[in-house]
Amino acid sequence: MKKHIMLLMLILGIGSIAHAQKTSFHTAAAKAPEAGSMFIxxxxxxxxxxxxxxxxxxxxxxxxxxxxxxxxxxxxxxxxxxxxxxxxxxxxxxxxxxxxxxxxxxxxxxxxxxxxxxxxxxxxxxxxxxxxxxxxxxxxxxTTLIENTRNAQPTDVAFNDEAAVKDYQALLTSERNVWENLGVDLKGFTVxxxxxxxxxxxxxxxxxxxxxxxxxxxxxxxxxxxxxxxxxxxxxxxxxxxxPDHTYDHPGHTWNVYKRMAEEAESSEELKGLIPEGGLIAAVETIVKRLNENPVTVELENPVTKKMQKVLFDGHTVKQLTRGYSGSLEAWPADIITMYNGDFTKAAQKIIRRWNDQGKTYKTASYFMLDCGSGITPERSAEHLADPATELIETAWGYRNGCPCWDSDLGNEFRQNFExxxxxxxxxxxxxxxxxxxxxxxxxxxxxxxxxxxxxxxxxxxxxxxxxxxxxxxxxxxxxxxxxxxxxxxxxxxxxxxxxxxxx
The missing domain is CATH 3.40.50.1820 (Alpha/Beta hydrolase fold, catalytic domain)
Structure with missing residues (x-):
């Protein structure tokens, strides 16, 4: 039996340490490829x-x-x-x-x-x-991707500022530390x-x-x-x-897209009689106002954990959804009408899916370094923050709260338009x-x-x-x-x- 076990170990390559040292195939040192070379x-x-x-x-x-x-x-x-x-x-x-x-x-x-x-x-x-x-x-x-292995699922899922920012920045700081500890020069990942x-x-x-x-x-x-x-x-x-200075999406300019869409949707035959009084833009304003004053909680079964999970809709959370939760241009008016009528079930499903998918869709260190390096000028940042559309939509939450973790900045000269x-x-x-x-x-x-x-x-x-x-x-x-x-x-x-x- 011992002979058979030893033979199996040799076939599988499970030899003694001493034997492995004598017959190692890992002694050659490959020369690093030269920059500018290409293998086709x-x-x-x-x-x-x-x-x-x-x-x-x-x-x-x-x-x-x-x-x-x-x-x-x-x-x-x-x-x-x-x-x-x-x-x-x-x-x-x-x-x-x-x-x-x-x-x-x-x-x-x-x-x-x-x-x-x-x-x-x-x-x-x-x-x-x-x-x-x-x-x-x-x-x-x-490939500077690390899976976000979040083990615990909270009872409530909400985009309240303090908790979300703290959690988000902890993840990004952890990822940055991994690559820096491996000796990867992240500052090279710029546009x-x-x-x-x-x-x-x-x-x-x-x-x-x-x-x-x-x-x-x-x-x-x-x-x-x-x-x-x-x-x-x-x-x-x-x-x-x-x-050069457009990495952070302008809230007012982004909201103008929805104003143009709303104007056409409101005159369509499909939605005749379904548009809230005052129109779709006014409906969004009403939804945000209602939830700022009286937040709503929806409880659903999480399809991954199979446990009941609560989703809190307050004024901040709903700003993640005023651009719609179905994903298509065609469905945006329907999403707004549904939430205006007090039904947040599908919106809650979207937020739970987003939470469950964080590990699958977590962005790479290079993504952050590339975009955060391009950044935003102070003047444009002030313009964004002062725009009234910030009361209705969220356009740069990830950058504003995530970029400070990466220390990547090409400078304001890079952000100037050029002829x-x-x-x-x-x-x-x-x-x-x-x-x-x-x-x-x-x-x-x-x-x-x-x-x-x-x-x-x-x-x-x-x-x-x-x-x-x-x-x-x-x-x-x-x-x-x-x-x-x-x-x-x-x-x-x-x-x-x-x-x-x-x-x-």
Missing amino acids: FPERILLENGGFLNAERATMFVPLNRSEENSDVISLDVYRFKATEKADPNTPPIFYLFGGPRFGGLEEQLEVLGYFEQTWQFMTNVADVVVVSQRGIGPSKP VEAAEDVNDVRKALGYDKITLWGGSFGSHWGMSLMRMHPEIIERAILRGLEG CEIPTVMVQGTWDRSTPYENALELAPYFKNLKFVHLKRGPHGAIKAALKELPEFKKAILKFAASGDDSDLEDNLELSPLKWVVPE
Whole structure:
């Protein structure tokens, strides 16, 4: 029996310590990759109608903090979809910059049949398409994500200031300490460093110039590169504009989106006879006033713990929900009408789901460093806090209470708008709830070679929505991407009216 046990131990590799020391395979010391180097390997994408597309995937090595002489090296995930025969080989490649910052990579999406054809193929008829990941996020290494392992569930869930801020800051401080104890230089995770990453990828792939295509944080990221290296950018296509001082969403400008939506919803056939007296905006004001004076508690079974759980709705809590709890533009009026009529059941379910999902959706250290570094100027911060809309909605709670934990700040000089001569198309939706329409209005005068497309009813994903619904827009935006000719792009476009959800 002993012989059999010893044999099994050897097969499984459970030898004695002394034996392991003599025959260790861990004696070689691998040389760290050099910053600026890239490892490219083939990637095959299964196509919807059969067959494969040959693409390229790469690991790009860049300095963690370029201001440090002996900086550590980190890696980025890069994809390249080569141009088709329809493309002019002289057209600069499209570098696509995702928003967030929360890009989780393309690996899972590319396994879904039809994703490549719907999302990328039309661009490859213009030029090569390159996707660069965001440092410290998703497939990039290190991925600065730590799960929030909250074990205890409280009896009451509420967004009261003191308890929520204390809990939130304790989590962020704990995460920051983990990475600093591991020796990771978090100060390297800024949008300025991320912009240099794009330039390093360009050089590694051998391109002289590029076309930028980005939205939301991707537009903020792209504008950083446009300011730092205008000589490498042939043209730019931007949507969901987030300028140098737009990381913290303006409460008044964000609330203007809902005013525009309310005006149209109130005249719709679907909601006829259901709109509260005075309209939807007045209804929101009434809900907040009621709960400030008389908070409401809803008790429900938590689907995860299977225990009864109370959700407190006071004036502060409801400000998390005045932009709706269902998640869609179409359902916002129904959410407001339902709460106005005193039913907070679905709103409570939303808050409990949010609580249960905190460990799954907890943001990375890089997310905070990137956004908190971009920050906000004192003047704009004062403007935000003085805006009457702060009584109705919450737009920057996470930044105001979380950013002090990270000590990341690029300074007010970074946050100044800059003049840009690069040919640029901005596509901005008037119903963009994440980066409001007024952002683009503020930025437009600084772009001296600009085509501004105002998209009525356009959401945050304005370009995607326009591509789906407006065939002429698709031809025109691709013509600009291929040649810089924006003459076919109209200044004012609109999407079809929404079919509003009717409250139960």
